[in-house]
Amino acid sequence: MTQGRSIRLFLVDGTPNGLLTAEIMNWTGHVLTGPRSKLSELVQRPECGRTGIYFLVGPDPENSLRPLVYIGESDDVATRLKQHNRPEEKGGKDFWEKVCLVTSKDQNLTKAHVKYLESLLIQNAGEVGRCKLINGTAHDYIGLPESDRADMAFFMEQVRTVLPVLGLDFLRETSRPSRETEAAAASEPEASLRFYLEVPRHGLRATGQEIDGEFYVFKGSLARGSWVGTERGYQGLYNQLCEDGVLVESDGTRVFNEDQSFSSPSAAAAVVSGRSANGRIAWKVEGSGQTYGEWQDQQVSAAADAAPE
Incomplete structure (x- = not known):
């Protein structure tokens, strides 16, 4: 620690x-x-x-x-x-x-x-x-x-x-998502917890991980081929990632060309979905299907129960 x-x-x-x-x-x-x-x-x-x-x-x-x-x-x-x-x-x-x-x-x-x-x-x-x-x-x-x-x-x-x-973040080291083995993931479940987001109608599936207060979407994840939501919110972020070559066109969708960090699960969910989205509901825990919000609430409750009176 x-x-x-x-x-x-x-x-x-x-x-x-x-x-x-x-x-x-x-x-x-x-x-x-x-x-x-x-x-x-x-x-x-x-x-x-x-x-x-x-x-x-x-x-x-x-x-x-x-x-x-x-x-x-x-x-x-x-x-x-x-x-x-x-x-x-x-x-x-x-x-x-x-x-x-x-x-x-x-x-x-x-x-x-x-x-x-x-x-x-x-x-x-x-x-x-x-x-x-x-x-x-x-x-x-x-x-x-x-x-x-x-x-x-x-x-x-x-x-x-x-x-x-x-408030000057430009020297802060980027903590890249780890690729632990199953044994390492079992020994440190909270550090290695993975989330997924699916939009079956559009053939989208993205995976991610939360590290040091940032939400990462993994390389290879699929996102909507274009922004379809209202002209506000995370549209600018979506367009910027397209311009930077992070989101690359692929068979009507866009694929993440590298691991990309976001300020919140909702920002990540919006870019994947091509429209505003509630990341606390959209992202789910791999293996259990819990939503991000349910998982976080469980962590907070467990920490509160373990705290000394």
Whole structure:
């Protein structure tokens, strides 16, 4: 079981959509984030005069599933952010709506450290695939001593831990569905539980699994050949998956070309069905036929009964 951690959040101006700082116990890193509308206040903070890495985040008008992200480094982040805030024709960047800055409380991060961190983070963000990077490819910085590289690897893991807490998911590792043997599945039934969804009228059958709060539909599952529901809800998601090549045409239906994660069982059920659907009813447990909702209710009731009074 993963060990718990304490993250200290501080609302600088007392509002949830203003400047926010975050720290992890026993970590020298310090995170400062805020909307672009608060940039004039953010650049006046002492953290912005330090050496650090920063993330510029904004929506991708061509892809509703993933944000646009730029990862940078500087020994004077305030100056760099001012440059990025210029109009695009003057060398700035227009896409971003939010900025996140990571520095060190003990100010021991050097220019070499942040260059190496930038390279690691660009590479990691590309591998995770939850965003579209503006940077392009990562540069290789191999001039750090072995001990410093180990320190930066640890530093990066803390960054990857705290950013999702701040609503920045693009570095969060994707937990792929496992393919356990029957013996492993029997020893860990909750971790390996599979669900299925069938629409016999249209010859559809999809299988999936819930992992770390996300619902995965497995590669090879069949979905409706086109969206037939109302022009709202998950139609945009369905169309985006078709454009991305996740849903590929096949004999009047569409087949999942890879395992695909969804924010909820209902989102997954809607994409499979081509229309709005209640995932708590549509998905059923393989082997028992229980609906997802019945299974979840059973888990909650069992946990409540086992809780000490």
